[in-house]
Amino acid sequence: MGTTSITDAQLVHKAKGGDQSAFEELMRRYARRVWTLSYRLLRNREDAEDVTQETFLSALEHLKDLRDEDRFGPWLAQIASRLSLRLLDHRRRSPTQSLEGLTSEVHDDENGGPIPHPEFIAEWRDDPETLLLRKETRDLVEEALNSLPEKYRAVFLLRDVEGLSVKETAQALNISETNVKVRLLRARLQLREKLTRLFGDEATRRMPHHHHDADPNLGGF
Amino acid sequence: MKCEDLLKALSDYLDGDIDPQICQELEKHLAECDPCQVVIDNLKKTILLYRKGEPFPLPTEFQERLHSLIRERWKAHRKD
Numbered sequence: 001m002g003t004t005s006i007t008d009a010q011l012v013h014k015a016k017g018g019d020q021s022a023f024e025e026l027m028r029r030y031a032r033r034v035w036t037l038s039y040r041l042l043r044n045r046e047d048a049e050d051v052t053q054e055t056f057l058s059a060l061e062h063l064k065d066l067r068d069e070d071r072f073g074p075w076l077a078q079i080a081s082r083l084s085l086r087l088l089d090h091r092r093r094s095p096t097q098s099l100e101g102l103t104s105e106v107h108d109d110e111n112g113g114p115i116p117h118p119e120f121i122a123e124w125r126d127d128p129e130t131l132l133l134r135k136e137t138r139d140l141v142e143e144a145l146n147s148l149p150e151k152y153r154a155v156f157l158l159r160d161v162e163g164l165s166v167k168e169t170a171q172a173l174n175i176s177e178t179n180v181k182v183r184l185l186r187a188r189l190q191l192r193e194k195l196t197r198l199f200g201d202e203a204t205r206r207m208p209h210h211h212h213d214a215d216p217n218l219g220g221f
Numbered sequence: 222m223k224c225e226d227l228l229k230a231l232s233d234y235l236d237g238d239i240d241p242q243i244c245q246e247l248e249k250h251l252a253e254c255d256p257c258q259v260v261i262d263n264l265k266k267t268i269l270l271y272r273k274g275e276p277f278p279l280p281t282e283f284q285e286r287l288h289s290l291i292r293e294r295w296k297a298h299r300k301d
């Protein structure tokens with residue numbers, strides 16, 4: 001039987017029983033994902049290497065405690081994001097980089113700030129599959145992600161890329177499930193806005209409907 | 222439901238984790254509101270774009286270091 005047909009849960013089970021090759025197969029399956037997640041959170045190659053390494057060492061150490069054997073991937077993502085955030089927190093405390101940290105916390109608007117209304121609304125010229133074929137567009141997609149505030153980026157990566165549940169994301173980031181939902185919505189809307197400005201077909205542009213009649217700041221569309 | 226209300230329910234709708242009553246109101250709004258239809262289509266594509274993207278390749282030298290480290294640690298771990 002080839003390794004591709006073995007499920008993660010079966011590999012986790014074997015590795016728990018002492019099968020080293022099973023753990024190595026899990027590493028082959030997930031090393032790139034853990035690396036990518038860490039790199040996207042940290043934007044620094046050395047730090048992402050450290051976090052990736054620590055994630056697999058921690059997985060090895062605590063594998064016996066993983067009860068939900070088919071959630072190995074999300075479990076790894078939780079470990080990697082916790083380690084990344086700890087590192088970011090550490091960086092923030094160092095005086096040379098404190099400004100960067102502060103700016104990401106300035107707009108702390110979970111608690112009731114209005115959700116920004118979509119502005120640039122247009123049909124995309126290409127499908128996601130087509131866009132991903134070209135290096136230039138992949139770079140733009142990466143830049144858009146990178147421009148998100150760190151706390152929105154973390155939630156988006158865990159929920160929409162790694163497929164964690166709201167609860168798993170809340171546990172990993174040590175925030176409430178409500179905060180996960182609010183941050184995810186803001187992350188998705190910010191990315192939509194940026195990407196539609198890049199990939200939207202101007203000829204199909206729609207003007208947003210505004211129903212605020214009491215808000216004088218919203219005129220002018 | 223207005224566009225602003227739809228916005229608030231958007232994530233739950235996209236995740237298929239929405240109250241049936243709100244879902245019904247949302248779909249009613251959607252049937253009559255072209256900009257909101259496009260926004261939802263944009264959002265679905267946005268999510269797909271990141272979900273379908275390939276992870277970055279591991280730097281070769283790091284990959285080797287990682288695998289040998291884990292092999293060593295595995296041995297030590299099994300001895301305990």
Ligand SMILES: [Zn+2]
Pocket residue numbers: 209223224227250254255256257
């Ligand atoms: Zn609408």
